[in-house]
Amino acid sequence: MNTQIDIGINIWNVEKTIENSLNSITKQTYKNLTIYILNNQSTDHGIKIINTTKKRNKTQINLIFDKKRRDIPSAQKFW
Numbered sequence: 001m002n003t004q005i006d007i008g009i010n011i012w013n014v015e016k017t018i019e020n021s022l023n024s025i026t027k028q029t030y031k032n033l034t035i036y037i038l039n040n041q042s043t044d045h046g047i048k049i050i051n052t053t054k055k056r057n058k059t060q061i062n063l064i065f066d067k068k069r070r071d072i073p074s075a076q077k078f079w
Helices: 020-025 046-056 073-076
Strands: 004-012 034-041 059-064
Touching: 004 046, 020 034, 020 046, 020 059, 034 046
Parallel strands: 004 034, 034 059
Antiparallel strands: none
16 A cells, blocks of 8 residues: 655745755655645745755655745645
């Protein structure tokens, strides 16, 4: 059985932590993963880091740009 696992991450100004987080997820032994990242109006270099990590890894990473700044409960309902 090779069940698809989808992981949702809400981000805002994550340049200090996102690379480690994505590396932690993508280095798992289970490889049938898709990561969905909802950018909540970030103003740092996190998106550049995500795009670099996306090119380097074989895991599917989908980056979604939210046009509205949301609190955590609202961002979770976005999915």
